Structures are given as structure tokens and as C-alpha cells.
Amino acid sequence: MIDAALKRRFTGQVAVVTGAAGGIGSAIARRLADEEAVTVVCDIDETAANEVASSIGRAGGKADFVPFDLADGDACRKAVGDIVARYGQIDVLVNNAGVNRRGDLLSLSEDDWEASFAVNVHPLFHLCRAVLPRMAARGGGAIVNTASQWGLNPAGAHIAYNVTKAAVVAFTRSLARDHAMDGVRVNAVCPGEIRTPMLESGLARTGRTVADLDAEVPFGRIGTPEEVASLVAFLASDEVPYMCGSIVEITGGQAVG
Numbered sequence: 682m683i684d685a686a687l688k689r690r691f692t693g694q695v696a697v698v699t700g701a702a703g704g705i706g707s708a709i710a711r712r713l714a715d716e717e718a719v720t721v722v723c724d725i726d727e728t729a730a731n732e733v734a735s736s737i738g739r740a741g742g743k744a745d746f747v748p749f750d751l752a753d754g755d756a757c758r759k760a761v762g763d764i765v766a767r768y769g770q771i772d773v774l775v776n777n778a779g780v781n782r783r784g785d786l787l788s789l790s791e792d793d794w795e796a797s798f799a800v801n802v803h804p805l806f807h808l809c810r811a812v813l814p815r816m817a818a819r820g821g822g823a824i825v826n827t828a829s830q831w832g833l834n835p836a837g838a839h840i841a842y843n844v845t846k847a848a849v850v851a852f853t854r855s856l857a858r859d860h861a862m863d864g865v866r867v868n869a870v871c872p873g874e875i876r877t878p879m880l881e882s883g884l885a886r887t888g889r890t891v892a893d894l895d896a897e898v899p900f901g902r903i904g905t906p907e908e909v910a911s912l913v914a915f916l917a918s919d920e921v922p923y924m925c926g927s928i929v930e931i932t933g934g935q936a937v938g
């Protein structure tokens with residue numbers, strides 16, 4: 682739970698989080714709900730999304746879940762329509778879902794390349810197009826995108842991931858530039874190594890350990906989903922309204938992938 686002295690920055694707001702059944706996404710959903718947002722847990726994994734929303738409810742928060750496949754543009758538009766029909770508004774959109782199809786140009790399949798764009802990039806287009814005019818009509822809102830440190834400093838043998846996360850960075854800056862005047866603040870976070878199922882799947886593949894990764898981080902350890910969630914909540918709040926188009930790294934001092 683968050684510090685009792687902390688302000689409840691999202692009271693009366695509706696927050697939508699994608700990939701919210703996963704490691705970082707579920708931490709973001711819990712954090713926003715802790716700060717009194719009505720939080721909508723979106724994920725392709727219906728059972729896990731239901732469980733995250735239920736556990737938020739058991740902890741005293743308000744949450745709902747809307748399962749859909751982000752790779753389907755029609756499903757993205759329908760989900761936004763359903764959420765607005767149910768709650769009347771969307772104040773915060775966190776585009777957090779992602780996949781990490783590993784490989785270099787020659788080892789990656791065409792499917793890996795296309796699936797990376799289908800989940801990491803295209804949903805930002807569909808969801809923001811559906812949400813942004815509604816935010817603007819209500820005087821504003823906040824969009825936070827989960828990019829990656831590797832979108833700034835490419836890691837070896839992760840070409841699809843690096844390129845799609847660089848696209849998230851460029852998308853964030855473009856959207857901020859075009860829509861700041863509508864009161865919609867758009868920012869992105871660039872996490873380094875964070876302990877989640879995505880990271881664990883990479884370790885399982887390479888035989889490396891968390892201790893190996895810890896040793897590579899100047900701070901002495903890899904990050905937690907809750908640390909990323911804390912940053913996302915800060916960017917989604919109106920604590921620093923002038924922050925718009927910012928790309929914020931959270932890496933424990935690690936400079937490259």
C-alpha cells in the first residue's frame with residue numbers, strides 16, 4: 682500500500698491500463714486504484730485480468746476488467762466505446778502492454794516482426810485516436826506509454842523490440858506536440874530491467890539469473906514493477922502539468938541495454 686500521507690491524485694477519475702494482467706501493468710493498475718481511480722484492467726488474458734481486478738476490489742479499490750486483443754483495431758475501438766458507455770469518461774490511458782519477440786534480423790521470423798508492431802505500436806494509434814478526442818472535449822487528460830530503455834539504446838539481438846519501442850518514443854513526442862494545446866499530456870517511461878514474467882522468460886531462454894542482471898545495474902539490483910508504477914502514476918497525475926512529451930528513463934543508472 683502507498684504512504685497514507687500521499688494525496689489520492691486520481692479521485693473521481695477513470696484510468697485504463699493495457700497489459701494490466703502482467704507484471705508492470707498489474708502494479709500500475711493497483712497503484713492508480715490505491716489513489717482512488719476507477720481502474721479498468723485491459724488484457725488479452727481474461728482470467729488473469731479478472732483476478733487483478735478482483736484483487737483490487739478485495740483491497741478496497743474500484744476496478745473492472747475488459748479483456749480484448751490489442752492486435753485487433755476494431756476490438757480497441759469497441760473497448761474504448763464500452764468503457765465510455767459504462768463510466769462516461771476516460772481521464773488516464775496507460776498504453777503498457779508489450780511483447781518481446783527476441784532475435785536479430787536473420788533469426789527473427791516475419792511473424793515475430795509483425796506481431797511486435799501489432800502489440801507494441803499499432804494499439805497506441807487505435808486507442809489514442811479513440812480516447813484523445815474524448816479527453817480533449819472534457820478539457821484534457823493524461824496518456825502514459827510504456828516504451829523501454831532499449832528504445833533509446835538498442836540491445837543486441839532484440840531488433841523488433843528495439844525498433845517498436847523507439848516507435849513508442851517517437852509516437853509519444855509526436856502526440857504531445859500535436860495535442861498539448863488540447864490539454865492532453867502525453868509522456869512515456871523507459872524502464873530498464875524490471876522483474877516480471879517478460880524478464881523471467883528471457884532468463885529461462887538464456888540460463889542467466891536475476892543475480893547476473895543485478896550485477897550489471899549501478900544501483901545494485903534490477904527494478905520492481907511497483908517502482909515503474911510509481912513513476913507512471915506521477916506522470917499521469919497533474920503534479921507537474923508542464924511535463925508533456927517527456928521520455929523518462931527508470932533504469933537504476935544503467936546507461937545501455
Ligand code: NAD
Nearest residue numbers: 700702703704705725750751778779829872874875877879
Ligand atoms: P508481461 O509479459 O508481464 O506483461 C505484458 C502483458 O501484456 C501480459 O499480461 C499480456 O497478456 C499482455 N498482452 C500481450 N499481448 C497482448 C495483446 N495482443 N492484447 C492484450 N494484451 C496483451 O511484461 P511486463 O514486463 O510487465 O511488460 C509491460 C511493459 O513494460 C511492456 O510494454 C514491456 O515491453 C515494457 N518493459 C518491460 C521491461 C522489463 O524488464 N520487464 C523493461 C522495459 C520495458
